[in-house]
Amino acid sequence: MDERELFVRGIILDPTKRILEIGPLNRPTVTKVDFPNCFYCDIRNTGQVKALYTGNEYLETTGIHVDVNTIVDIDYVLKESYKETFRGLEKFDYIIASHVMEHVEDIIAFLNDIASVLKPKGKFCIVYPDKRYCFDHFREGASFRDAYDVYRRGTSETARMVLDFYNTAIDENDAIVYWSAENITSFLPKNNTAKAIINYEKVINGKKMDDVHFWPFSAVSFLIFLYDCVRADLLPYTCIEFHPTQENSQQFMVALEYKPEILENGYPELENIRHWISTAPEDYYNSHFIQIKQNNIDLSQKVSTFNTELSLCNKKIDSSNSELILKSEKIKILKRENELLTFQNEGASNLIQNLSKKNEVLERTTEKILEKNDILLSRIQSLETIQNSTLWHMTKPIRTILDFMKKI
Structure with missing residues (x-):
């Protein structure tokens, strides 16, 4: 229709x-x-x-x-x-x-x-x-x-x-x-x-x-x-x-x-x-259209100026983009290095945990040794007490004969 x-x-x-x-x-x-x-x-x-x-x-x-x-x-x-x-x-x-x-x-x-x-x-x-x-x-x-x-x-x-x-x-x-x-x-x-x-x-x-x-x-x-x-x-x-x-x-x-x-x-x-x-x-055709024509000419000039400025802006943007690309590459490298350090830190952390466990074992062993050492010192002190006693001196001839007999 x-x-x-x-x-x-x-x-x-x-x-x-x-x-x-x-x-x-x-x-x-x-x-x-x-x-x-x-x-x-x-x-x-x-x-x-x-x-x-x-x-x-x-x-x-x-x-x-x-x-x-x-x-x-x-x-x-x-x-x-x-x-x-x-x-x-x-x-x-x-x-x-x-x-x-x-x-x-x-x-x-x-x-x-x-x-x-x-x-x-x-x-x-x-x-x-x-x-x-x-x-x-x-x-x-x-x-x-x-x-x-x-x-x-x-x-x-x-x-x-x-x-x-x-x-x-x-x-x-x-x-x-x-x-x-x-x-x-x-x-x-x-x-x-x-x-x-x-x-x-x-x-x-x-x-x-x-x-x-x-x-x-x-x-x-x-x-x-x-x-x-x-x-x-x-x-x-x-x-x-x-x-x-x-x-x-x-x-x-x-x-x-x-x-x-x-x-x-x-x-x-x-x-x-x-x-x-x-x-x-x-x-x-009238004055209105003449004005429109002039406005179009003015607008064309403004558009031309704008396009020139836009071209310069685009160049700056391109330059900035290049810099951003380089910085982006650096960031990627730093990121990889950070990942490596993180991995190494995780390994060091594991090592520290193992050493900590061994240190705990060593501390317990040391405590046992110290306890035994205390017992030994107590015994030594007891022996010294015996050695300095009068009975010890009176039995010396007998110990000498026993030592001689052990060697025979």
């Missing part, structure tokens, strides 16, 4: 309502399957539409291709006007014009004609190609001035729009090309001006062209056109939705609600349209 269909389905809340889609070609925004009371209308019958899109000057100029086998069947062929075409029939709750209004010769009369077949508070959904992002890119913008001139003096006054179209429209219709704005001057028109002048003369002489974009608007300039129509008491609608052209797209969307009292008092609607204009992105 593309953005056109999403937009329309966001407006049409009841799919059973009576709906008219104008100029659906091969891309209707509503289908009879999903919206059983929808009808298709065109200025040509189905066969004529297919014949037209088999090949024409419009297609050659714009580079557009349409598969005629995908063109939908037309239910109503437009007579003199929508009012006459649907006279006596039930009016519509919704009318849709997707990429249609730019092809209408008298756009102000068209808006009022559509109002004549809408129910009270009926909605008119408009999908419009933004001239900035389609083959109309290099064309002069449409204006209320030109539209009013055609409205007052007749469709022969569209001759200058026909001249502009055939002289300036190009055969590139890819929105991305215009959004990217790369080498855009290479697409400057190379059309045959003499041929464009011939078409201009045809319109002057009363001929209606097959297919032309008469009214190349941008999103904002279309709102300004509506604003001017309200000022001139020519627009019986209030704008209830506005979707500006999105990036890489080529169409904006507007929803109008039929409100005839605006023709009597348009001031509230002027305020309303001013609000919608204020919500849209700017589409013209």
Whole structure:
């Protein structure tokens, strides 16, 4: 589902309502399957539409291709006007014009004609190609001035729009090309001006062209056109939705609600349209954009300075990282040495524990020796006491005889 269909389905809340889609070609925004009371209308019958899109000057100029086998069947062929075409029939709750209004010769009369077949508070959904992002890119913008001139003096006054179209429209219709704005001057028109002048003369002489974009608007300039129509008491609608052209797209969307009292008092609607204009992105070059450009230059310089400083910081960081790597290696060596010392300390600790145990054994042995030594000393003292006694001296001859006898 593309953005056109999403937009329309966001407006049409009841799919059973009576709906008219104008100029659906091969891309209707509503289908009879999903919206059983929808009808298709065109200025040509189905066969004529297919014949037209088999090949024409419009297609050659714009580079557009349409598969005629995908063109939908037309239910109503437009007579003199929508009012006459649907006279006596039930009016519509919704009318849709997707990429249609730019092809209408008298756009102000068209808006009022559509109002004549809408129910009270009926909605008119408009999908419009933004001239900035389609083959109309290099064309002069449409204006209320030109539209009013055609409205007052007749469709022969569209001759200058026909001249502009055939002289300036190009055969590139890819929105991305215009959004990217790369080498855009290479697409400057190379059309045959003499041929464009011939078409201009045809319109002057009363001929209606097959297919032309008469009214190349941008999103904002279309709102300004509506604003001017309200000022001139020519627009019986209030704008209830506005979707500006999105990036890489080529169409904006507007929803109008039929409100005839605006023709009597348009001031509230002027305020309303001013609000919608204020919500849209700017589409013209002004002092604000000059300031933005200067700000971008200043910012670029600051970014350049910052990048230089960042480069110096990165060098310092690299140097610091090198030092950190060396210190990290030293820390690893110290860690290994510490592990070795820890291992050695554990060995020394074990040795000390063994020596401590041996020392305890030695102390116990020493204590025993000391105890025995005390006993021995006591005995010696006893012997000395005996030796010094009178009895010892009196028995000496007998000990001498016993010693002699032991030797025998």
